[in-house]
Amino acid sequence: MHRLQALFGGTFDPVHYGHLKPVEILANQIGLQCVTIMPNNVPPHRPQPDASSTQRKHMLELAIADKPLFRLDERELRRDSPSYTAQTLQEWRVEQGPETPLAFIIGQDSLLTFPSWHQYHTILENSHLIVCRRPGYPLTMREEQHQQWLEQHLTYQSEDLHSLPAGKIYLAETPWFDISATLIRQRLQQGLPCDEMLPTAVLRYIQQQGLYQKSDN
Ligand SMILES: Nc1ncnc2c1ncn2[C@@H]1O[C@H](COP(=O)(O)OP(=O)(O)OP(=O)(O)O)[C@@H](O)[C@H]1O
Numbered sequence: 528m529h530r531l532q533a534l535f536g537g538t539f540d541p542v543h544y545g546h547l548k549p550v551e552i553l554a555n556q557i558g559l560q561c562v563t564i565m566p567n568n569v570p571p572h573r574p575q576p577d578a579s580s581t582q583r584k585h586m587l588e589l590a591i592a593d594k595p596l597f598r599l600d601e602r603e604l605r606r607d608s609p610s611y612t613a614q615t616l617q618e619w620r621v622e623q624g625p626e627t628p629l630a631f632i633i634g635q636d637s638l639l640t641f642p643s644w645h646q647y648h649t650i651l652e653n654s655h656l657i658v659c660r661r662p663g664y665p666l667t668m669r670e671e672q673h674q675q676w677l678e679q680h681l682t683y684q685s686e687d688l689h690s691l692p693a694g695k696i697y698l699a700e701t702p703w704f705d706i707s708a709t710l711i712r713q714r715l716q717q718g719l720p721c722d723e724m725l726p727t728a729v730l731r732y733i734q735q736q737g738l739y740q741k742s743d744n
């Protein structure tokens with residue numbers, strides 16, 4: 528039997544505990560031995576991040592240095608075109624072969640926008656979606672047709688993620704972490720502490736690099 532491979536994509540500007548903790552808990556809950564973190568280079572759906580790709584990658588390296596669960600994948604950083612998940616998962620599927628179970632991990636907010644993603648249908652042809660809870664976002668889709676699409680693919684059995692190669696959406700029962708990169712950037716600009724929100728090594732790097740600096744006004 529092929530082992531379930533999980534990919535966790537993001538902008539990570541910067542990486543924080545709202546990324547790391549739900550995924551660590553998820554890994555325990557459903558039996559993931561490794562999670563591949565994949566920073567994007569050109570986010571398809573939002574302005575270019577404040578930190579450079581190199582800085583975001585370095586912050587991830589610092590964040591996972593003492594966490595053997597995670598490894599880093601730089602494939603999207605090597606592409607200068609928009610980092611479309613559909614394209615990335617197509618490549619990943621070719622590499623892993625047709626039978627290996629693959630999953631893409633997202634937060635609840637990403638599920639809500641998912642039907643607007645580039646070629647979103649093909650994403651489920653190549654992988655499962657695992658959705659971590661996030662406070663402040665509903666677990667139902669805004670449009671009826673998208674809700675129907677969600678229900679067609681939902682599974683409540685985590686074993687499906689291991690036994691099928693792709694096509695299921697699993698709403699994981701991970702705890703809420705009320706942290707966002709936007710909040711961290713805002714708090715740092717205002718000179719407010721963020722120690723509880725992200726690893727110390729990442730915070731130190733942010734300060735060394737002068738990222739997300741306090742504004743003078
Ligand atoms: N607190 C959180 N709980 C659960 N999932 C999260 C949380 N923060 C981010 N995620 C998920 O992690 C992935 C990467 O998120 P991203 O790098 O955009 O972080 P973010 O905090 O949402 O950033 P920003 O505030 O800049 O939009 C997305 O799928 C997102 O839904």
Ligand SMILES: O=C(O)c1ccc[n+]([C@@H]2O[C@H](COP(=O)([O-])O)[C@@H](O)[C@H]2O)c1
Nearest residue numbers: 536537538567571572611612613644645
């Ligand atoms: O492919 C798309 O159209 C697409 C649209 C929105 C988000 N994504 C990917 O979803 C992941 C989470 O996005 P974000 O903005 O919350 O960091 C990240 O890997 C993005 O590149 C992908």
